[in-house]
Amino acid sequence: MTHRPHAITPEVLRADAMLTPDGAIADAELEFDETGTILYAGPARSTSRVTRELCGHVLMPGLVNGHTHSAMTLQRGVSDDEGFMPWLAAVQAIEQHLTHDDVAAGLELALLEMIETGTTAFADMYVWDEALIERVREAGMRAMIAPASFTRETVGFPGVTGATGEEVTEATERLAARYADDPQIRIAFGPHAPYTCEPEFLRDIAERSLRTGIPVHTHVSESLAETTDVEARFGATPGAHLDALGIVNDRLLAAHCVHLTAGEITRFGEAGAAVSHNPVSNLKLGNGVAPFLELREAGARLTLGTDSVASNNSLDLFEEIKTATILHRGVRHDAAALRAADVLHVATRGGAEAIGFPASGALTAGANADVIALDVTGTHATPFSGAAALVSHLGFAARGTDVRHVYVGGRHLYADGEHLTLDASAVRARARSAAERVRREAGSL
Numbered sequence: 001m002t003h004r005p006h007a008i009t010p011e012v013l014r015a016d017a018m019l020t021p022d023g024a025i026a027d028a029e030l031e032f033d034e035t036g037t038i039l040y041a042g043p044a045r046s047t048s049r050v051t052r053e054l055c056g057h058v059l060m061p062g063l064v065n066g067h068t069h070s071a072m073t074l075q076r077g078v079s080d081d082e083g084f085m086p087w088l089a090a091v092q093a094i095e096q097h098l099t100h101d102d103v104a105a106g107l108e109l110a111l112l113e114m115i116e117t118g119t120t121a122f123a124d125m126y127v128w129d130e131a132l133i134e135r136v137r138e139a140g141m142r143a144m145i146a147p148a149s150f151t152r153e154t155v156g157f158p159g160v161t162g163a164t165g166e167e168v169t170e171a172t173e174r175l176a177a178r179y180a181d182d183p184q185i186r187i188a189f190g191p192h193a194p195y196t197c198e199p200e201f202l203r204d205i206a207e208r209s210l211r212t213g214i215p216v217h218t219h220v221s222e223s224l225a226e227t228t229d230v231e232a233r234f235g236a237t238p239g240a241h242l243d244a245l246g247i248v249n250d251r252l253l254a255a256h257c258v259h260l261t262a263g264e265i266t267r268f269g270e271a272g273a274a275v276s277h278n279p280v281s282n283l284k285l286g287n288g289v290a291p292f293l294e295l296r297e298a299g300a301r302l303t304l305g306t307d308s309v310a311s312n313n314s315l316d317l318f319e320e321i322k323t324a325t326i327l328h329r330g331v332r333h334d335a336a337a338l339r340a341a342d343v344l345h346v347a348t349r350g351g352a353e354a355i356g357f358p359a360s361g362a363l364t365a366g367a368n369a370d371v372i373a374l375d376v377t378g379t380h381a382t383p384f385s386g387a388a389a390l391v392s393h394l395g396f397a398a399r400g401t402d403v404r405h406v407y408v409g410g411r412h413l414y415a416d417g418e419h420l421t422l423d424a425s426a427v428r429a430r431a432r433s434a435a436e437r438v439r440r441e442a443g444s445l
């Protein structure tokens, strides 16, 4: 399927500092062309060509959210103080009442929040179809989309689709063919988890992934309850169980991996699997701390995610960046165990590669112009001492609300705090009324 490309106005941006693969540079310039490709990223050249002076701003690559369920923004604040399994039951009780319009409303609220906090690409698993994917394309973001599938009857989206797991798998292959050449969209299989999908179903997906190259996005070892359940039913821990079924390879995006065994960590690393680390969600649900450093040492490809708003409760990746850095320093009793620069890499280039957009995530000539500008004149950024302070600021003090401009492939989505592709107040109003109705019907208001 060919889509008409969005019109892009070439620009030359100038800012106080910029984060590049070679480090931070002062008085920086970034130029991209009408195809949304970066032509130049480096020290400022002549000022006469500059189309946008961003005094008091810094530039960095757009952030990549490696694991979320966008439409669950409607469930912000649901079951805040319960453990994983009661929380999941509360979430699924609400999902029984969702309509397609509700999912669209929740998705658009998520797109709004991701764009205005500097996220330009995300990996999602939820109920998806072409109409919903088109909303992502129109909003201008990039996404790796995994239509969620289950074989247990207790879960699903009966108000949106009556499709069985097998039917979702078939539909996923059709979507992958339809969007094969789309620069914004990647399609993945989305078997929900080893405790909601029977082994034969997972084996079939592994075989289809091998045959077609379509990646697999699934949850792995998120809670102790899951590992106990999977071990009791199948005689192996979740990572080993999935490995035996052919799921663990370099096409896998595994969310969480909190309770992987030492052997599973080694295996995920050797296999070149991508792992999405979701520290805020894991901490909020009391699930534990994922072996992020061990996975890195084993060679796993790493990405950072928020998980859904129902377990976070925001989509602001700057919170994940700071939390991940300080969490693993604390676990290792070593402030040198993880540098902010390394986590910023995971949240940009590493994440982009892990979810299928290797031409994004870095401000360098030839890459996609997925770039965000943050204001550094606010109280919590003061004093900002320029390029030398850039990594420190982005890693420990910046907030999503500092983001003032967002470009994806050169397309301007957010300009000086205003959305250019979404009607923000209408999106918020639709989400408020959808959430109110669904929660009332589910009896959880």
Ligand SMILES: [Zn+2]
Binding pocket: 067, 068, 069, 219, 255, 307, 308
């Ligand atoms: Zn999840």
